[in-house]
Every structure is written in structure tokens, then in C-alpha cells.
Amino acid sequence: GQNIDQPTEMTATEGAIVQINCTYQTSGFNGLFWYQQHAGEAPTFLSYNVLDGLEEKGRFSSFLSRSKGYSYLLLKELQMKDSASYLCAVRDRVNQAGTALIFGKGTTLSVSS
Amino acid sequence: DSGVTQTPKHLITATGQRVTLRCSPRSGDLSVYWYQQSLDQGLQFLIQYYNGEERAKGNILERFSAQQFPDLHSELNLSSLELGDSALYFCASSIRTGSNEKLFFGSGTQLSVL
Secondary structure (H helix, E strand, O other): OOEEEOOOEEEEEOOOOEEEEEEEEOOOOOOEEEEEEOOOOOOEEEEEEOOOEEEEEOOEEEEEEOOOOEEEEEEOOOOHHHOEEEEEEEEEEOOOOOEEEEEOOOEEEEEEO | OOOOEEEOOEEEEOOOOOEEEEEEOOOOOOEEEEEEEEOOOEEEEEEEEEOOEEEEEOOOOOOEEEEEOOOOOEEEEEOOOOHHHOEEEEEEEEOOOOOOOOOEEOOOEEEEEO
């Protein structure tokens, strides 16, 4: 089975830096993804890590440690529009033939001015 | 716009009824995934099809079934509906299946069972 944990809620102010942590336990690991989801909208892809280390993409960075089953998403220079739910997802085997993205419950980030 | 189209956007029905949700993947995408999202459970993986064949199965109830047609669109059928089936149902597509597969989500179908 799979278990993906991330904090339920976080708050931060405009211009600040926030780190959203994710820990996971899976039966097979084939990559870790972060998605952003604004209320009532579809999730959109942010980042992908399959090897240990940091992946940087503009204001967003994502880190992975496979040995620790740990990842974080780092958001810099926060803007009001970054208020959203951030979903950690692991690609894991779900049956003999297939894998799928298994999502955590998400972290709701509120950015205030 | 992700390029994935889901219809209808909203669906209101009664317990015991049957509904069909439709998904058209991005042009060229062979893989279609269905997810259910409720407030307390988050995004739950239901089922995946790849080029017309079932590839992966999650915690999908026996009352639920899906298929992918030759034109690659997919339908999710929900029967004997219960109040607890009320949720946002997302379809996602990708060009292939594999470790670095990035999913593109449709805007979802909000199902309300009364």
C-alpha cells in the first residue's frame, strides 16, 4: 500500500519563502510529483523528481531524498496567487501491469499581504 | 486549458441512479486516468486505460466501471449511486505511461447525489 503525508494547512506572507514537506511510504517508487490546485479547479503540474537532489524551476524548487522517503516543495517570493492546495504525488505500482500517481491529501497554502 | 475535456461539468442526480461521465484526452494522448476527489479523502486513483486497454486499477468500487473507446475517449459509469459518491471526478491524460509521465487534468465533473 501507499502512505503519503503532508501538512494540512500552512500560512505565509507575500514575498516570503515557504517549504511544504512530504513524506511517503510506497511499495515501489517511480518518481515524485508536485501539483498545484486552486479551489474548484484542476490540478496542474509543478515539478518532477526521480533522482535525489534539488530541481529548480523559477520561483519553485523541489527536493527529493529517496532513502528517507522525503520531498519538499520550496516556494520563493510568494505572491497572493500562490494561495492554493499543493499536492504531493508518488508514482507507484498498483497492480501487476500498471503504475499510477498516488496523491497525498494536499497542503492548503494561504498567502496574506 | 489543459486540452482534456470533461462533460458534463455538473451533474445532480438521486440515490440509486446511474450516470456516465465522459472524458476526451489531449490530442495524441493514449493514456487516460480517472480520479475521485472528496473533501476528506483527497484525490483517489480509480482506474487507468492505455490505448483502449485497462492498465491499472485503484480503489474503484464494483458499482463503478470505465472503458476507453477506439477514438481514445473514455467514459466512467457510476451505478446504484449513494450519497457518499458525491465528489469531483477528474479525468487526466498523458501521451504514454512511465515513470516521468506527466498528467494533464480536465476541469472535472462535480457529481451531487441527493
